[in-house]
Amino acid sequence: MGRKVILMKFKLLKTDSGCGARRGRLETAHGVIETPMFMPVGTQGSVKSVSPDELEALDTRIILGNTYHLYLRPGAERIERFGGLHRFIHWDRAILTDSGGYQVFSLAPMRKIEEQGVHFQSHIDGSRHFIRPEDAVRIQQQLGSDIAMCFDECTPYPISRDYAEASAERTVRWAQRCKAAHQRTDQALFGIVQGGVFPELRRRCLEQLQAIGFDGYAVGSLAVGEPKAEMLRVLNQLVPAMPAAAPRYLMGVGTPEDLVAGVAAGIDLFDCVMPTRNARNGMLFTAAGHLQIKNRCHADDPRPIEEGCTCYTCARFSRGYLRHLFMARELLAYRLNTLHNLHYYLNLMGDIRAALDQDQFADWTREFHARRGSGDGGEQGAAS
Amino acid sequence: MGRKVILMKFKLLKTDSGCGARRGRLETAHGVIETPMFMPVGTQGSVKSVSPDELEALDTRIILGNTYHLYLRPGAERIERFGGLHRFIHWDRAILTDSGGYQVFSLAPMRKIEEQGVHFQSHIDGSRHFIRPEDAVRIQQQLGSDIAMCFDECTPYPISRDYAEASAERTVRWAQRCKAAHQRTDQALFGIVQGGVFPELRRRCLEQLQAIGFDGYAVGSLAVGEPKAEMLRVLNQLVPAMPAAAPRYLMGVGTPEDLVAGVAAGIDLFDCVMPTRNARNGMLFTAAGHLQIKNRCHADDPRPIEEGCTCYTCARFSRGYLRHLFMARELLAYRLNTLHNLHYYLNLMGDIRAALDQDQFADWTREFHARRGSGDGGEQGAAS
Numbered sequence: 001m002g003r004k005v006i007l008m009k010f011k012l013l014k015t016d017s018g019c020g021a022r023r024g025r026l027e028t029a030h031g032v033i034e035t036p037m038f039m040p041v042g043t044q045g046s047v048k049s050v051s052p053d054e055l056e057a058l059d060t061r062i063i064l065g066n067t068y069h070l071y072l073r074p075g076a077e078r079i080e081r082f083g084g085l086h087r088f089i090h091w092d093r094a095i096l097t098d099s100g101g102y103q104v105f106s107l108a109p110m111r112k113i114e115e116q117g118v119h120f121q122s123h124i125d126g127s128r129h130f131i132r133p134e135d136a137v138r139i140q141q142q143l144g145s146d147i148a149m150c151f152d153e154c155t156p157y158p159i160s161r162d163y164a165e166a167s168a169e170r171t172v173r174w175a176q177r178c179k180a181a182h183q184r185t186d187q188a189l190f191g192i193v194q195g196g197v198f199p200e201l202r203r204r205c206l207e208q209l210q211a212i213g214f215d216g217y218a219v220g221s222l223a224v225g226e227p228k229a230e231m232l233r234v235l236n237q238l239v240p241a242m243p244a245a246a247p248r249y250l251m252g253v254g255t256p257e258d259l260v261a262g263v264a265a266g267i268d269l270f271d272c273v274m275p276t277r278n279a280r281n282g283m284l285f286t287a288a289g290h291l292q293i294k295n296r297c298h299a300d301d302p303r304p305i306e307e308g309c310t311c312y313t314c315a316r317f318s319r320g321y322l323r324h325l326f327m328a329r330e331l332l333a334y335r336l337n338t339l340h341n342l343h344y345y346l347n348l349m350g351d352i353r354a355a356l357d358q359d360q361f362a363d364w365t366r367e368f369h370a371r372r373g374s375g376d377g378g379e380q381g382a383a384s
Numbered sequence: 385m386g387r388k389v390i391l392m393k394f395k396l397l398k399t400d401s402g403c404g405a406r407r408g409r410l411e412t413a414h415g416v417i418e419t420p421m422f423m424p425v426g427t428q429g430s431v432k433s434v435s436p437d438e439l440e441a442l443d444t445r446i447i448l449g450n451t452y453h454l455y456l457r458p459g460a461e462r463i464e465r466f467g468g469l470h471r472f473i474h475w476d477r478a479i480l481t482d483s484g485g486y487q488v489f490s491l492a493p494m495r496k497i498e499e500q501g502v503h504f505q506s507h508i509d510g511s512r513h514f515i516r517p518e519d520a521v522r523i524q525q526q527l528g529s530d531i532a533m534c535f536d537e538c539t540p541y542p543i544s545r546d547y548a549e550a551s552a553e554r555t556v557r558w559a560q561r562c563k564a565a566h567q568r569t570d571q572a573l574f575g576i577v578q579g580g581v582f583p584e585l586r587r588r589c590l591e592q593l594q595a596i597g598f599d600g601y602a603v604g605s606l607a608v609g610e611p612k613a614e615m616l617r618v619l620n621q622l623v624p625a626m627p628a629a630a631p632r633y634l635m636g637v638g639t640p641e642d643l644v645a646g647v648a649a650g651i652d653l654f655d656c657v658m659p660t661r662n663a664r665n666g667m668l669f670t671a672a673g674h675l676q677i678k679n680r681c682h683a684d685d686p687r688p689i690e691e692g693c694t695c696y697t698c699a700r701f702s703r704g705y706l707r708h709l710f711m712a713r714e715l716l717a718y719r720l721n722t723l724h725n726l727h728y729y730l731n732l733m734g735d736i737r738a739a740l741d742q743d744q745f746a747d748w749t750r751e752f753h754a755r756r757g758s759g760d761g762g763e764q765g766a767a768s
Contacts, residue, residue, distance in 0.1 A: 081684060
């Protein structure tokens with residue numbers, strides 16, 4: 001097997017003087033990604049309710065696809081026959097695929113872990129499947145994402161130290177097998193650090209993954225129910241030990257406040273269903289917190305969701321109309337809400353990058369919290 | 385009450401030498417409408433799943449709003465406070481509102497007709513309402529549509545001659561009251577010809593409406609279950625008697641074949657939920673008939689819905705991807721299907737207008753039928 005030529009390159013542009021925050025640039029076969037960056041979730045080959053053109057207009061640089069969903073439907077071989085996921089979904093910018101591990105553990109009605117892999121049942125039709133780390137890599141190679149993830153076990157919270165240790169060690173052995181199975185030179189492969197809320201397990205897992213060597217490193221099994229302070233403690237203990245030269249990805253996180261905290265801890269990439277899922281539930285993000293569009297107070301309000309917001313929705317539609325669409329369950333409601341929330345998230349990351357560029361991240365962060373108030377809400381998870 | 389200055393103007397450009405087909409131009413306060421024209425249905429202030437920008441990109445010139453739905457939710461007073469329906473929904477082109485009559489008779493769980501008006505219950509919350517012709521006009525004036533319709537009773541099929549006669553006579557009395565109540569000078573008011581499948585009732589109703597005098601005349605209570613031949617018989621007996629100088633509108637019709645037949649009979653305007661509703665059910669129109677996108681045969685098909693189609697969807701997405709989106713119930717499926725079907729309908733009308741301009745409507749019609757085959761399908765009705 002020849003030496004792999006990974007097209008992905010990560011350039012660390014700057015590290016903040018006051019915290020772990022970094023400005024970076026990720027070059028992929030499908031475009032440049034300025035970091036810190038948020039990745040909208042396109043679970044089944046579509047960021048729910050929005051078109052590829054709309055994602056581009058939002059300056060989305062990278063989206064996430066869920067391997068578990070795409071493997072089950074329409075199938076990775078089928079997508080490969082269409083020329084890969086980019087061509088299948090008409091998206092020419094970057095794609096990261098998760099490994100499917102999270103969904104196997106969160107969505108499948110039955111699952112059984114063995115050293116070789118995981119038996120599970122499809123949540124769609126109950127069909128039985130067995131996925132090994134090598135299969136997860138093969139599937140992601142068929143999908144042709146720009147960044148593939150190692151197959152891992154996403155552990156719950158709370159978790160015993162013994163289980164977290166055994167699971168993290170297996171995840172490392174699986175990562176070794178993923179690395180050995182990975183062939184595509186135009187696709188990066190990231191390792192996923194596990195170990196629950198136990199710092200020494202996290203650090204040991206990270207060291208073992210680094211010994212194998214990956215193009216980037218992700219933090220898994222956070223935002224799975226643990227208190228916010230616990231998540232931040234894990235991040236602040238783990239992230240500084242992660243290799244500075246590689247991109248760092250915090251999986252499935254989170255609220256705007258979580259993103260700001262994650263950046264401060266030194267994270268470069270985020271994904272979360274929160275902006276899209278909450279949009280479909282009528283929860284809209286603003287600089288001042290969030291609003292529930294279904295509330296009666298919006299019925300006669302001619303103002304946009306957020307004064308001064310430059311998103312497609314705010315430039316055209318009133319809260320009153322958006323409330324009407326939502327109450328009437330008009331399909332347009334889900335799209336207009338999603339466009340606003342994605343704009344909020346992507347714009348937030350742009351503001352963070354600008355603050356880092358100008359050495360004003362600490363000031364920016366204070367102002368961000370002062371404006372947001374206690375606004376924080378809604379569910380989160382790794383599939384839209 | 386001063387003399388009304390109706391901004392709407394209808395110019396009859398040409399009548400076909402071989403049939404009743406007409407080319408015309410309708411000028412409204414919100415733009416010019418070349419006729420024959422199809423009006424997409426935007427029941428609740430949204431053509432389901434598509435945005436105003438997308439409607440404009442399709443060269444939609446006029447949409448239909450349902451008075452019954454908008455009156456119940458969000459309410460006509462509310463829309464008036466927002467500056468009218470155009471501003472509320474961010475649509476600067478023309479709008480026709482129906483009178484609500486059809487929905488009162490098709491959707492309300494309870495209704496009771498009196499000479500003064502109709503008692504009915506809301507299908508949304510069961511609340512009780514009483515709408516008189518004067519109310520229907522007032523509501524449409526509050527909505528501020530470019531074309532308002534007289535309050536009428538939409539009769540079913542089959543129907544007794546006695547009931548059809550009594551109903552048509554009441555519809556004429558209601559039309560008189562609508563005319564008397566109508567004030568807006570920037571809004572046209574159309575009368576609706578009733579009379580079931582009885583030519584002499586239809587003609588008498590038309591004469592009585594003409595004696596009152598309206599800006600345009602519509603044919604109601606067709607496509608309510610009668611055989612196609614019956615509908616065409618009524619049209620061919622009625623339409624030639626309609627005043628040539630006024631626009632003619634066939635309400636709630638229909639399939640592509642129905643539109644072609646309606647044009648040949650001398651109709652200028654059509655509306656139907658078929659392109660939008662069928663799209664959401666996965667039925668897609670093509671020159672060769674129609675296809676069901678859910679069918680397995682499309683799963684690996686890299687072709688667009690229709691080769692050579694210039695619509696947004698066909699320019700970007702394969703049948704295989706569209707099938708995947710539909711099977712996965714992705715919201716984008718409904719939009720992409722709707723954009724294609726609306727493009728098909730609007731493009732069909734454009735082709736008809738071009739054929740009329742070039743005196744080739746008969747040849748065009750033969751070719752249309754030869755290509756379409758027996759393709760014809762799906763439900764229809766007057767609300768999306």
